[in-house]
Amino acid sequence: MTTLSVDRASRWFGNVVAVNDVTMTIGPGVTGLLGPNGAGKSTLINMMGGFLAPSTGAVTLDGEPVWQNEGVYRHIGVVPEREAMYDFLTGGEFVLANAELHGLPDPGAAAARALATVEMEYAQDRRISTYSKGMRQRVKMASALVHDPSVLLLDEPFNGMDPRQRLQLMEMLRRMGEDGRTVLFSSHILEEVEQLAHHIEVVVAGRHAASGDFRKIRRMMTDRPHHYLVRSSDDRRLASALIADGSTAGVELDPAERALRVRAVDFARFTELLPRVAKENGIRLLTVSPSDESLESVFSYLVSA
Ligand SMILES: Nc1ncnc2c1ncn2[C@@H]1O[C@H](COP(=O)(O)OP(=O)(O)OP(=O)(O)O)[C@@H](O)[C@H]1O
Numbered sequence: 368m369t370t371l372s373v374d375r376a377s378r379w380f381g382n383v384v385a386v387n388d389v390t391m392t393i394g395p396g397v398t399g400l401l402g403p404n405g406a407g408k409s410t411l412i413n414m415m416g417g418f419l420a421p422s423t424g425a426v427t428l429d430g431e432p433v434w435q436n437e438g439v440y441r442h443i444g445v446v447p448e449r450e451a452m453y454d455f456l457t458g459g460e461f462v463l464a465n466a467e468l469h470g471l472p473d474p475g476a477a478a479a480r481a482l483a484t485v486e487m488e489y490a491q492d493r494r495i496s497t498y499s500k501g502m503r504q505r506v507k508m509a510s511a512l513v514h515d516p517s518v519l520l521l522d523e524p525f526n527g528m529d530p531r532q533r534l535q536l537m538e539m540l541r542r543m544g545e546d547g548r549t550v551l552f553s554s555h556i557l558e559e560v561e562q563l564a565h566h567i568e569v570v571v572a573g574r575h576a577a578s579g580d581f582r583k584i585r586r587m588m589t590d591r592p593h594h595y596l597v598r599s600s601d602d603r604r605l606a607s608a609l610i611a612d613g614s615t616a617g618v619e620l621d622p623a624e625r626a627l628r629v630r631a632v633d634f635a636r637f638t639e640l641l642p643r644v645a646k647e648n649g650i651r652l653l654t655v656s657p658s659d660e661s662l663e664s665v666f667s668y669l670v671s672a
Pocket of ligand 1: 380383384385386402403404405406407408409410411555
């Protein structure tokens with residue numbers, strides 16, 4: 368079982384709408400679930416993993432509802448974001464406990480295999496309280512893998528990892544995707560997703576904003592209108608020279624900032640235009656800074672596109 372479908376699913380908590388009418392299909396391979404903080408990624412993952420029921424709509428695995436469906440749970444492994452582990456257990460005991468909870472025929476062998484997959488055999492007899500963040504993450508991963516699920520859902524798995532641990536985990540997830548498993552991981556960091564997933568799903572403020580090839584979506588992000596704050600030796604003259612060119616969509620004098628707010632439609636052309644116009648008019652550029660580079664503004668653009 369490998370294809371997860373979210374069909375017009377919403378989930379609200381009181382009057383907070385965490386996930387709003389989302390439809391997406393996640394198949395084998397690695398998919399990145401990208402969105403800013405509070406976008407609804409964890410809620411989506413919890414619905415896909417069977418921890419939460421959708422308020423409306425459906426979440427299914429190969430057509431079977433996930434919620435309260437034991438048969439389906441056997442195919443899904445979840446690595447949650449929160450650190451809810453029994454620190455007094457050793458890593459080996461923790462993974463074994465999960466193998467037993469799944470009612471596996473040979474829990475010991477399953478736990479050993481899962482610990483080997485994440486290369487944690489060497490520390491399996493140490494208490495979890497002595498583990499680093501990366502080691503904890505790997506043990507969580509081993510317990511999610513103990514029943515050999517075909518679907519692996521990971522909520523912000525790279526949070527708090529150092530670069531080496533991050534690379535190791537990426538390599539592991541890549542391998543699982545190549546083996547034909549459905550691997551979905553959430554992140555709010557564009558670069559992280561870029562390194563691991565070609566296919567991404569973007570959620571913003573509970574809504575599904577974009578879906579598809581990472582490069583295509585990245586291009587949409589780069590091609591969006593860019594806003595700059597520009598200070599120069601002659602803002603008025605610079606403003607009139609810039610507005611004469613088609614790559615500038617708007618220029619505004621901001622008296623409080625003593626600067627120009629420039630909206631450029633064609634990113635590449637504008638970065639060539641600005642220094643040229645300044646030079647031709649004998650104007651010195653003092654500051655040029657993007658004013659809308661936050662991930663939130665990039666995402667908002669995608670939603671409105
Ligand atoms: N159990 C809950 N009770 C009330 N509100 C909740 C609950 N779970 C999530 N929310 C709200 O739903 C929205 C989406 O939260 P969610 O955790 O799914 O987002 P996220 O994209 O995973 O964010 P983050 O990256 O910060 O974890 C937020 O406004 C959050 O406050």
